[in-house]
Amino acid sequence: MEFLTTMGLEVHCELSTKTKIFCSCSTEFGGEPNTHVCEVCTGMPGSLPVLNEQVVEYAIRTGIATNCTITQYNKFDRKNYFYPDLPKAYQVSQLYLPICQNGHIDIEVNGVKKAIRIKEIHMEEDAGKLIHDPWEDCTLVDYNRCGVPLLEIVSEPDFESGEEVIAYLTKLKSILQYIGVSDCKMEQGSLRADVNISVRPVGQKELGTRTEMKNINSFKAIARAIEGERQRQIDVIEDGGKVVQETRRWDDTKGMSYAMRSKENAQDYRYFPEPDLVPIEISDEWIERVKNSLPELPEEKKARYISEYNLPEYDVDIITGSKYLVRIFEGALEVCGEAKEVSNWIMGEVLRLASETSTEVEDIKFSPENLGKLIVLVKKKVINRNTAKEVFEKMFSENIEPEQYIKDNGLEMVNDDGAVLAVVKSVIEANPKAVAEFKGGSAKVKGFFVGQCMKQLKGKADPATVNKIIAEELEKL
Amino acid sequence: MVIDDKMIDYIGELARLRLQENERESAKNEMNKIIDYMDTLNKIDTNGIEAMSHAFPVKNVFRKDEVKPSINREDLLLNAPDKSEEAFKVPKTFD
Numbered sequence: 001m002e003f004l005t006t007m008g009l010e011v012h013c014e015l016s017t018k019t020k021i022f023c024s025c026s027t028e029f030g031g032e033p034n035t036h037v038c039e040v041c042t043g044m045p046g047s048l049p050v051l052n053e054q055v056v057e058y059a060i061r062t063g064i065a066t067n068c069t070i071t072q073y074n075k076f077d078r079k080n081y082f083y084p085d086l087p088k089a090y091q092v093s094q095l096y097l098p099i100c101q102n103g104h105i106d107i108e109v110n111g112v113k114k115a116i117r118i119k120e121i122h123m124e125e126d127a128g129k130l131i132h133d134p135w136e137d138c139t140l141v142d143y144n145r146c147g148v149p150l151l152e153i154v155s156e157p158d159f160e161s162g163e164e165v166i167a168y169l170t171k172l173k174s175i176l177q178y179i180g181v182s183d184c185k186m187e188q189g190s191l192r193a194d195v196n197i198s199v200r201p202v203g204q205k206e207l208g209t210r211t212e213m214k215n216i217n218s219f220k221a222i223a224r225a226i227e228g229e230r231q232r233q234i235d236v237i238e239d240g241g242k243v244v245q246e247t248r249r250w251d252d253t254k255g256m257s258y259a260m261r262s263k264e265n266a267q268d269y270r271y272f273p274e275p276d277l278v279p280i281e282i283s284d285e286w287i288e289r290v291k292n293s294l295p296e297l298p299e300e301k302k303a304r305y306i307s308e309y310n311l312p313e314y315d316v317d318i319i320t321g322s323k324y325l326v327r328i329f330e331g332a333l334e335v336c337g338e339a340k341e342v343s344n345w346i347m348g349e350v351l352r353l354a355s356e357t358s359t360e361v362e363d364i365k366f367s368p369e370n371l372g373k374l375i376v377l378v379k380k381k382v383i384n385r386n387t388a389k390e391v392f393e394k395m396f397s398e399n400i401e402p403e404q405y406i407k408d409n410g411l412e413m414v415n416d417d418g419a420v421l422a423v424v425k426s427v428i429e430a431n432p433k434a435v436a437e438f439k440g441g442s443a444k445v446k447g448f449f450v451g452q453c454m455k456q457l458k459g460k461a462d463p464a465t466v467n468k469i470i471a472e473e474l475e476k477l
Numbered sequence: 478m479v480i481d482d483k484m485i486d487y488i489g490e491l492a493r494l495r496l497q498e499n500e501r502e503s504a505k506n507e508m509n510k511i512i513d514y515m516d517t518l519n520k521i522d523t524n525g526i527e528a529m530s531h532a533f534p535v536k537n538v539f540r541k542d543e544v545k546p547s548i549n550r551e552d553l554l555l556n557a558p559d560k561s562e563e564a565f566k567v568p569k570t571f572d
């Protein structure tokens with residue numbers, strides 16, 4: 001039997017505000033347990049929440065950047081459930097009037113363009129962290145993350161393949177980073193995805209029963225989880241069974257999912273309007289102001305790079321896909337004005353070193369201006385390309401300033417043709433055997449001379465000049 | 478809607494309340510009274526009246542995004558029924 005897969009995504013992203021959504025505790029990652037916590041975010045009796053204005057601002061920004069309609073009158077609701085990571089026994093969220101609705105993100109997979117619809121985006125608070133204590137066989141609770149503002153971005157079930165899911169997440173992540181609302185560090189949990197997935201035989205109209213996989217936190221794990229769960233559902237159906245609607249946890253090391261302890265009433269959240277918070281009214285002026293303050297988005301930037309700089313689409317896709325690569329590109333370009341060169345350096349050395357040293361692009365340390373300077377130094381023939389690559393490795397690892405470094409280490413190219421000529425002459429004189437071979441008609445021995453000369457010049461000469469002088473000198477023999 | 482035994486048990490379970498037999502009966506009666514009152518309200522013609530989502534005619538109460546000191550961890554954990562040096566301690570919990 002052939003099967004079709006249908007998926008929907010709920011993405012949680014932690015906003016990069018300085019403080020929590022309803023109190024002034026810091027949202028900084030990695031503090032000592034329970035040190036960014038107060039009476040509000042632990043739900044102590046008598047405490048009252050006050051909404052962080054920046055959260056609303058960021059939500060509006062996200063809504064506009066994802067083509068949503070902003071709900072100009074929106075409010076919070078309580079989602080009730082008991083779990084120790086939630087000290088109030090309810091999560092403040094938005095059910096009835098979420099701040100953004102009916103948007104879409106355009107993706108492209110294997111040359112096919114497709115719009116993924118966004119049902120809604122709502123504001124809510126993150127939960128705390130449970131740590132199992134194996135010594136005492138109990139659970140310890142750290143509320144530092146509790147109350148960190150989240151946006152939950154809910155898509156329509158528009159995905160038909162894992163590739164589409166990954167393309168959407170990649171695009172969404174780059175939009176969120178561009179507009180500065182989240183750093184989207186999956187390894188720190190600031191971007192997490194829940195995948196709803198169902199399969200149905202080709203020809204069947206109604207969707208199959210769906211399962212939900214929660215909190216998968218890397219793109220690769222998401223791709224594997226989707227494939228694993230799709231296959232599991234198909235196996236169940238082909239064995240004559242029925243897929244049960246449930247929440248499953250994906251174990252990426254074992255490569256399989258398992259059902260989470262079934263809580264029969266877990267879905268009954270008894271939402272009701274949050275009485276401790278007043279409604280939010282977003283004026284036309286506010287929306288207009290946010291719209292005007294949005295930076296150029298990935299799509300617009302891509303089009304501009306192609307038309308303005310005449311760069312290949314593939315390279316532009318990679319560079320504009322990350323706000324951090326864009327920062328390098330634009331910073332270096334401003335100094336050297338050579339778009340093609342900067343793009344080549346990013347696509348070549350920058351990404352090569354990042355991958356070799358397992359550095360995330362957001363953690364790249366060198367200053368983009370220094371890459372611009374390096375490109376200028378090559379263009380002015382102060383150093384040759386090979387030296388530039390060596391210098392760049394130093395820049396990449398230690399963020400050195402190239403001009404000074406080249407001076408300090410005497411890496412400048414020998415631009416004195418006389419000096420090159422002297423070296424060429426001495427090499428020819430020292431290698432009569434090779435000269436004889438050259439005279440005997442072996443052209444490839446030329447390479448030997450070039451190598452010997454570059455060695456004597458410690459690699460600091462323009463290879464083209466060396467080549468030219470060797471050719472001239474050999475001709476004279 | 479009527480609150481019957483099944484419903485009261487379900488609500489009790491959701492609220493993590495263990496109800497004794499006599500408590501169940503009185504809870505049932507009280508809740509049925511509340512539901513009856515809702516029925517009364519439902520009879521009122523509310524055509525043309527905008528839905529109210531909050532008791533106070535107040536909107537847009539915001540805070541600036543500025544960090545203020547959190548509370549001292551020792552004080553925070555002071556009233557916890559069980560705790561370690563740095564965290565609240567609860568019975569073993571897992572998914």
Ligand SMILES: [Zn+2]
Nearest residue numbers: 023025038041
């Ligand atoms: Zn707090």
